[in-house]
Amino acid sequence: ATRTPTRDAAGIALLLRYYNQLYFIERRFFPPDRSLGIYFEWFDSLTGVPSCQRTVAFEKASVLFNAGALYTQLGARQDRRSAKGLDQAVDAFLRAAGTFRYIHENFTNAPSMDLGPDMLNMLVQLMLAQARECLFEKLELQSRDTRSIDVSLDLAQEAAQACILLLSHTISKKSM
Template sequence: MEDKQKSNSAIKMGHQRKGSNPLLTTARGKLQSRRSKVNDKINRELRMRDGAENLYKATGNKRLKELVTVELSFFNSNIQLLKEELSDMNASIDLYQCDGNINCIPVIPLGLKETSDTDMTVPIKDFILEHYSEDSSNYEKELTDLREVRQAIRTPQRDETGVSLLIEYFNQLFFIERRFFAPETKISVHFHWYDSLTGVPTTQKSIGFEKGSVLFNIAALYTQIACKQNRSRQDGIRLAILNFQKCAGALRYLLDHFSHAPSKDMQPETIAMMIQLMLVSFERI
């Protein structure tokens, strides 16, 4: 009975949360949609390049090696062009600024890490049946809430509601990790996230990677909220500074607790640079 209550609390999400309208209604949403498509293209080119590299290593045919070398050059060129396109989008800071900030110096936002859809409910159901000998259908509502909130955090709103959604999911991951991802009882779920700077995809089974990526997006969303403030007014300046400070705090926590992240945007030196950038940003306001 005690184990049943603990597994129930680990997947209980409370009331349902929603993300923003799927990426198409605002300039920021359109930019995020473009970023998502470029990330997918980079992922496809990387997979094709990996296949070509494996073929190059496996074949002893000289003519075939020459053809594969040409293909590898083509893939590398495409990947470089896509990374440059993504870099240009990351430099599009005007879309994040408040319309009333015409006479203010633009401040720098961080782009959100993109993620593909991940459904943890199926392996959790299997785990509940095998480990707790319980009927997983008893937890259908909680599992549905978990699936929906995971989907919603892919498109958080650019306000405190969006931050609350990400924080709610981040906090829930703590309980899910303890109940379903302990070293001796770990379930197999692949978490797929794109590097916010390079678009290179990374897939890991570690729920720590999921937590770190969500925390990165919490920090990024704080910068977007800061940029949104009307800094021609005193209250707007105060809110902008407060949100940049919150971002720096979230990044500091990420730096202290997730030091072995596989993606470049979450490497210690990158996060340390971003912290300094956030501190400089609100000093310029």
Template sequence: MASPSSTNTTNIMLAIFEKKTNSLDLYRPLRNFIVINYSEREAQNLEDDLETLKQLRSDVERGGASDSPSARRDLLQNYFKALCAVESRFPISTDADHVNTVSFTWFDAFKTKQKAAQQNIHLEKAAVLFNLGAVHSQMGLSFDRSAVEGRRQASHSFIAAAGAFAFLRDNVAMKASVGSSTTLDVSVECVGMLERLMLAQAQECVYENIP
């Protein structure tokens, strides 16, 4: 977690670091699946979509160092939408007739030497949602809370972070925790704690605006 080094009178708040991942090629396995199960022509028709997915994944892998927080947020949201489309069309698992050459690997955000590797798109979705919550928390930390408007913006960002963690907890966390290769940061218990932390920080921002 990150916290500001400011010495002003406002209370210190926390932001979450993003999870890290390894490089992954989604383009070739998905294209091969289309060719085998449909046709080369169908694969050609979907070429632009596959290239877009490839670029989104590559951009996510880079981390947020070179992006503005808002650009990083938009990237993660777009990639999550793309993953939802992939999930509905491409079965990814160890089954012989599925896309079985894709393994998603993500490192724990807090214990960075620990990692999970699964042939399970829900792990990928969980990591993206976690990072979306993390980016919102970093945005909340970036505002000048010595001013009324800064406190208002920070509150909105912390609420958005809480929303991302809550959605992860309610919709994806259990599905991403199958098998033995898991990390605690995307568990129901951990993301529930992060949701409550972000809501508490949002409430503190509101409290600071009370004369």
């Protein structure tokens, strides 16, 4: 079931339950002083190239990456013509950003490009930019009488700055 989770909140919950079980499995069956010869294999989401490691940490990071990817899909599928849909999109994008940041801060030695620090940082920035854009769109939904032009400009500027930062970071890493 964790190989093909549904693309909704239930699928994310399933992945997170599996992630939590991995914590106990790691403590019980994977002592740090010896290798059991069990390999975990995942396919890079960008290249499709398989990566294989014997550490449970790789499995945990990969499961969390999939949860983050599902959060992004949930955010993108929300109805952005309503305040409720925009709120749900912001929540999903922020959860995705938090998931990718957690992976970046807690898992090192990534064998695949999608789990690398540069890619994770880019995904965090992209999800934060998406959330800011949704906040701006929500403000634009309000009637012109009740919204403040200053707040609209601030949110638009924040969204633009996030996109510029993301783009400049991506270009500078690509040219290296």
